[in-house]
Amino acid sequence: MKKKLGILLLTALALFSCAKKQEPIVISPEDYHGSVDKVTEVMIHDIFSPPVASRIYAYPNVAAYEILALKGDGYNSLQGQVTDLPQIPEPENRENVNFDLAALIAHIDMNKRLIFSEDRIEAYRDSLYGIWEEMNAPEFEASKAFGLKVAGHIAAWMDKDNYKQTRTMPKFTVDSDEPSRWQPTPPAYMDGIEPHWSKIRPFVIDSAAQFKPAPPPPFSMEEDSDFYKEVKEVYDISNEITSKGDESEEIEIAQFWDCNPYVSVTRGHLMFATKKITPGAHWIGITKIASRKTDSDLAKTIYAYTKTSIAIADAFISCWDEKYRSNLIRPETLINEHIDDSWEPVLQTPPFPEYTSGHSVVSGAAATALTSIFGDNFAFDDDTEIPYGLPVRSFKSFAAAADEAAISRMYGGIHYRAAVEIGVNQGRSLGKFVVDHLDMN
């Protein structure tokens, strides 16, 4: 008898341990940062141009944000505020759904849809799925079903943004007969990228041309013309700072903000690409720094990413609209042709027209969005570029960082003054419009 009881007890014990304890799944802001970092990493691997990268950041954040808004933590849905965004569906059974978890799952799923190397996102996703399933299978399954459903809805909306159509639109045709027009630049002479980006549906701004900047100084290679003076200024600054050497502040600034996703290098018989994050990715990195510094909760973190990434995406659309309108030639081409045939810029010239400076527009917009979230005079140490072998730089505010990013393009020898000064203002106006028009909390 005793023996039997013992067996029974053992069996019961075994049964008990099989029916695992269901822990609630808690999603921290760090979990979300992790997913954002992951997509950044895959984007670098897959090589996406800056405008395309901005789109890849925005949609997954919107998906996550809309789930949070539905949860009701005091954040308002973007439906009605962002062009054509549909109402996302309610979960079938709200009880088992962990909205935070669903938001993260939607974010990961959208990332997977947007990049090329799906296996890299899948590996990341599957390891998290395994953990969550282990922790609380019912909650995980319900949240997953809901998160994926929302992702499907957001993706359907995303698919109507004209991205697919722009893939098969004509390549940019180089017109070398007209001296002011942009031409491919050394060393890779790549085609002008994304000539139709202005046709992508914007998120908040009315149209790509809403923040159309004043035109650049009229093209002229007469030595007393404003345009020529700007060309010469790029050359002179470049000579001055390179004579000071790589340690000079200006060269450090130029390199810190390079943010070129594909720098083509030839060494010996090898060709390879030095790959870095894009300008948008840099500001996404600053968003993470600010969220962490303010100990933001998950909801505020997602809010910050969403607002900033929308501002960045619209900034690219606005900037690219102007780039292929003014279609202006890069300093490298003109300086080599007219001033110094062996001159090369500190940074590799990126493959698209000069005016306005993309980094300036985007930095102006992103800084305005971040200021609206975290306040002005928000000092921070920017360590975003450490993985790419660059140092930490400290800024007293987002606006100060944006100003530095803008001027860095002149130090880098890839933009004239008008493109950075007018560009950063173009971004700020656009950013202000986005901030004013979005009622998120």
Place this chain on the structure above:
Amino acid sequence: MNKLIALITSTILLIGCNKGNKLFENPTADKTGITFENRITESDDLNILDYLYFYNGGGVAVGDVNGDGLPDIFFSGNQVKNKLYLNLGNLKFKDVSKEAGIQGNSTWNTGAVMGDVNGDGLLDIYVCAVVGIKGFDGHNELYINNGPSDGSKMVTFTESSIRYGLDFDSYSSSAAFLDYDLDGDLDLYLLNHAVHTQESYGKADLRYKRNYETGDKLLRNDNGKFTDVSEAAGIFGGINAYGLGVAVSDFNLDGYPDIYVGNDFHEDDYYYLNNGDGTFKESLKDHFGHISRFSMGNDVADINHDGLPDLISLDMLPEEEIPLKSSEGDDNVQTQKMRIEQYGYHYQFTRNMLFINQPDGNYTETALMSGVAATDWSWSALFADYDQDGEQDLFVSNGIPKRPNDLDFINFLSSDQIQNKINNTKLVDQEAFGLMPSGAIHNYIFKGNSHIAFEDMSDKWISNDTIISGATAIGDFDNDGDMDIVTSNLNRAASLYINQTDDNANYLKIKLNYINPNKFGIGTKVYTYQNGQLQFKELYATRGFQASSEPIIHFGFGPHTAIDSLKVVWPNKTFQVLKNIATNQTLTISPDNPKPFDYSTLKPKNKSLFKIVDDGMGIDFVHKEDNYVDFNREKLIPYKASDRGPALAIGDINADGKEDIFVGGSKYVPAAVFIQQDTSFVKYTIPEIAKDSIKEDVSAAMVDLNGDKKNDLFVGSGGADFFGESIQLKDRYYVQKGSTYVEKELPEYFQNASVIKPYDYDQDGDMDVFVGNHIVTSKFGRSPTSYLLKNEGGMFSVVDNFEAKNIGMVTDAIWHDFNADGTKDLIIVGEWMSPRFFENNKGTLTETKQINLNGLWQTIEPFDIDQDGDDDYLLGNWGTNSKFKASQENPLKMYFADFDGNGNTETLTTLAKSGKEYPIHNLDALASQMVSLKKKFNTHKSFAGKELKDILSAESIENAEVLSITELRSGYLKNEEGTFTFVPFPIELQVSPIMDFLSYDFDNDGSPEVLAGGNYFGVKPYHGRFDSFSGALIKNENNVILGHELGLDFNQKSLRHLGILPIKDKKYLLAIFNNERAQLYQINN
């Protein structure tokens, strides 16, 4: 009976011998004693990152250094000591490196060549070195042969480079001995190479600024001291010349040696024509339409028995799908344009180039149709008649340990793995190198035939290997008369390829015993004549890549045991003739009462049929194509459709009884009218026509259309740019009214016209018009609608039930009575379709004949080519000198559908190889149109080698429209009592697309001939440039004269129309080209 058995037995034996045995055997190092191995050791300080030509290997030189009649072998080592092997006979070699004193003192040796520098009849050795990179020390070395010691075969050498002024400490690849100034002694061309620096990229005129380390040098032998005369002689020496190949030959047959230099990367090759006064004129662009891009080794031989030296220049295009699709491809169209138009470089394409030298000094490039275009990472090319059948064969050495142009490495692996290492430590470890795929590809050998074509015999004649072979030389090592091969290998013992042709075919080996100080007779030409067949050889020892071969001349004669005659032309422009010479012997020839040789006898004797009229008699017309690039809009289409103009119409445009000219303009450029005056033409503007300048005029007809006995003008608009119902696509009909023209309405249709052909098909007394259309803008592959327009009182209406409405991509048509019923019928040709025959039965056109012959037809012309009394039809097609390949078994296909469902169609072309169908484009190009492919294949490796069926879903392939082609050759439909059989033209007419034929009795012999013209440039750099067709006069089936002998200047120009222009009482030939000046020729008949 016994004899028969013996015959049978020997036949069986012969078969038995050939079966399973290769033409070449590779005796191993332990048998031959040749153990030299060019071992290179990568280190953190020295690898392909530090020195770009780390894998290019050393040199090899073959020659009899000890005068025992057997060729010896010298190897130079990159990081190992040089070696000299004396040939002991019976394929035994003895390493005498140490005793001979040739081991060398430089850190990094490259090419090695033999030559008798001091004129003592003994071969000396010149060894090149790279000095000044990465601490590489030393200088080029000259080993003067001290001669064999008394009574022994041993030789010693003394390094004497300083004494001779040849101790260069620069970046040398190789060198060639030649007597460029014909003063009797040997001078030297030193080939150097650049290294990548920021400054070495830039405009082509960098070549004018000499640079000591990288620039080539011409060194004149002044009594044993070499003087650098490069600058004065016009030899380039810039920082951008990556010299890897040098070939010396009297290319233009004026008695003075010329030089061809192959340059790697962006710099053009150099073609130095010797002016005969000690200077050279670099003339590449004048004579070569395009060249290899990454030029490596090269070689010269007359492969087509015309006595002109032909040339091969190697590159690195892979033959296999996997390396092909995973390696970096060609430039895009715009980058190429920029490099050519703004940077001043020539057309360069990544593949081997075979240049056939023509009597007018121009070269016809035939590598694709000759079958030698793709031999992967190739170093050395050596022509020789290896099987001694009388035709030149070709050996190509190749391989690279690591492929640095692997796309995954460039885009993904390098950045992930080595970027930080490079940035932070400037070192790269073996692990990172391991990420580059191996390029160990077997050597190639090709059997030549008499029609400038080569057959790949790599797995039949030689053993497949994975050895990395570089420098290569030939010589008769076993002294059996056939040519053997030696290759220097990376990290493996050198390979000997011993030729087993032996008694199966006959040879003649010639050693020259010329006058001091050029004992070996470098620069001598030998012509043999056997049964009307000419063979021509010229003696230069430096050949291939970083090497020199045995300084002898070798011919094969197949079954012939004797030859009719042999002519030796000595370097001093004297010659002698030997007659009735037995083969299978080594002949030593010395000058024996030679007579002066007149080089002008080698020039074409006949007065050419055509002579260009320099001032064009006022026809000052230059067609300028507009900037539209079809590939920017439709990225995957196989070729352009926007460059088919200009239109040409000849006729009396102003009713003064004299023939005038209408030539169309491109988009925004007005058409030109030239009015014939008394002695010349005057350009004239007809406002009514000029107002339509926005339209691109592709085809035109000048004929009376409204019955007033005055010519009217019908102009077909096209250009492939305007789309939908753009009025710019509307054709025009201008009626002559008084002294001007008035435009009349045409039916509403919007198409890209290709051909306008008037004919009164309904026999009602007025001219009706067939309007053939080429493409639907932005929907390449879809059939446009072609029209038959019926003329009623000078107004046209569309014939509704016209059977040929949706016939395809029409390019040309003729009205011709093919059924001999007295009314003309309609024959239509086009691209991706067969010629189509529509019988005219009292005004009803019905297709009656089916000819299954899908091609890329460009033009059709009736002509009795077989002279049997009925008309055959000449058909201009794409030609075979193309990356397109098509046959019944392996058709070329084009798929047309909206594969990615975004509302736009994609057009993609596939090539079939052994029944497997591969897209022509690589992953990046396909994904530029179908982004989803990047998700399906996220590396190039995962894509490379995939067939179409693995790339697109079965469903999307099934839903696509498919067009296919089985014939790319131009030829004719031979009319045999009303049935037509296709007969291809000879290979010489397949070098380019044929764009127009003109039938006329040019030579005034009472029966017409047909003049053909062509060339086409509307393709991506992947295809190259079809620029080599010089035009041809087709007299009959067996008699075709190429334009090089006709006085035609069609080379490197893309012809559109030919016409006969009567001026006063004489007839002239008018040739109209796309994007080029029009030409007027006088006909000398």
